[in-house]
Amino acid sequence: MHHLTYADIEAAADRIAGHVRPVALAPAGPSASGEGAHEVWLALEFMQHTGSFKARGARNFLQAHRDAGTLPDTGVTIASGGNAGLACAWSAREQGVPATVFLPATAPAVKVARLRGYGADVRLVGDEYAEALAACEAFAAETGALASHAYDHPLIAAGAGTLLEEIRLRLPDLDTVIVAVGGGGLFAGVATAARRHGIRTVAVEPEHSRALNAALAAGHPVDVPVDSVASDSLGARRASAMALSTAQGEGVRSVLVRDEEIVRARQSLWEERRIAVEHGAATALAALTGGGAAGTGAGAIAGAGADYGYRPREGEKVCVVLCGANTDPATLARHGS
Template sequence: MTSAATADWHAEIERAAQRLDAHRGAYLRETPLWKLSPAAFGLPATPGVEIWLKLEHLQVAGSFKARGMMNRLLANDIPSSGVVVASGGNAGIATAAAAHALGVRCEVFLPSVSPEAKRARLRALGAEVTVVGEAYADALAACLTRQRESGALLTHAYDQPEVVAGAGTLGREIEQQGGVPDSVLVSVGGGGLIGGLAGWFGPRSRVVALEPERAPTLFRAREAGEPVDVTVGGVAADSLGAKRIGSIAWEITQREVRDALLLDDDAIRAAQLWLWKEMKLAVEPAAALPLAALQTGAYVPSEGEKVCLIVCGANLDPAGLA
């Protein structure tokens, strides 16, 4: 594949979709798209505003990551040593599920911030799990060492072309189900999802980056004019815990994404609990940022706007929703 700067992302995403279509049902599923009024969320009525919920937390393996990880595996020859990945949890689960579906070995490196619910899911999928360090960057360093030793296929959580293109098939699916939304609100960690969505929609939609105040990889990169390391923490650190925005996402978002907004942990947690109590949607904190942006007024839709909220993952311990 060509570099991120010169890639035709629309074409790459179409190719990814063709690969993944052969695995629908067994590994991937089409997730629902709900179209609701602001009143359904207790929000002020604005004429013509429609809020779409893309329920990608219902994806196989519990998150959007399933798309990119399977695309990475299908696009490459897998050696006898299998695949290896570093993850806060979701990319590891998606890689392990893809490896299980294809009958290949999988090793996953996790930081200590990863919740036990995600570790248990990985083990149930047959992955070899190693917990190392406190942050995703520590797990990635150990993963890269292991990859050099074993020769396994490296699956990166967010910064490989096949992973970004696979994530972009989510945008393609939204368009097939409901057309092109005016805006798309999406959580950002390392940037694989926003890179894929912005690569698919381009200037046709206003793609809005949402980050926790305690994990602002894209926001700080924009302040600095280039990707920089940030300190990460907070309620969504297991999913949005990359300390630097990915190079592919940086390049795409520089062209296609105008807005990068920050949300505090209290707002994220409140939106997560609202989705559970009012809609019975059990999602992890990272999946609640789009609703938090609306509830706090960080993002206010314009009259007539169709705004799509990406509900990206559900790998959590349900006890935390009590």
């Protein structure tokens, strides 16, 4: 397994410069917690091409292959109806190569339409993701198309890590960055860059979709049940070995949040700021806004001793990554009208 290095992120930043949108930052204002006053910023990465941070890794992945002469004319293929599939299709169009995206036949029509809007050849296979993935692998073997990964690849994670480099340029005295974790590509990239600069990374997962938290407890990646309001984007059953090895290094905290706190954080972003994000993005914010301090109440569920939420200290400068907004805004207006 390739251990992600800071040099990988520097190379990614050079490759994607001018091809992705620089992250916008918004002050969320001074806040107070049990530990005292601190400063919170929001990284509005959901404004990125395709609506999520995934565009960075997809661009880096394809550009690196193009530079190495290993980007085939048959293009790239992926099995993902989510943010990774969108980013792959967008990046392939930017590189002028075909993207063939495999989805289960049960995929929402709106996702299929968006993928086709980016020029992808969408193929609907089977009823479950596993069947679409098997068809994708067979297609890559037959045609020589480059198989892309949703998160478990150093080029994908390094692309995601460029986000932290941009945040640090704007907030040079940043103490802590808070990111949601699914399979761990965003987390691995951001934490690797953050560690270089002495910035703490808080890895946030839903209580019932805790692949990284469980891997840390076990000392190796393990399969976890996935049952969360955020599982459309954070529903990895197993964290990557790359994410685990990153999390085992210094300067990383793994915390959990409850689904109701995720829903509340997402709703408050809409009601107070008219920001509509997906539940995965709200998961990061829920670490700050949720009621459960470390180990309270639900700590007795599956992972006793797990930390719930994150409480900044006096004077701490914190940035919360709002990583994606591919969501149905109607689910917000319904509550807040």
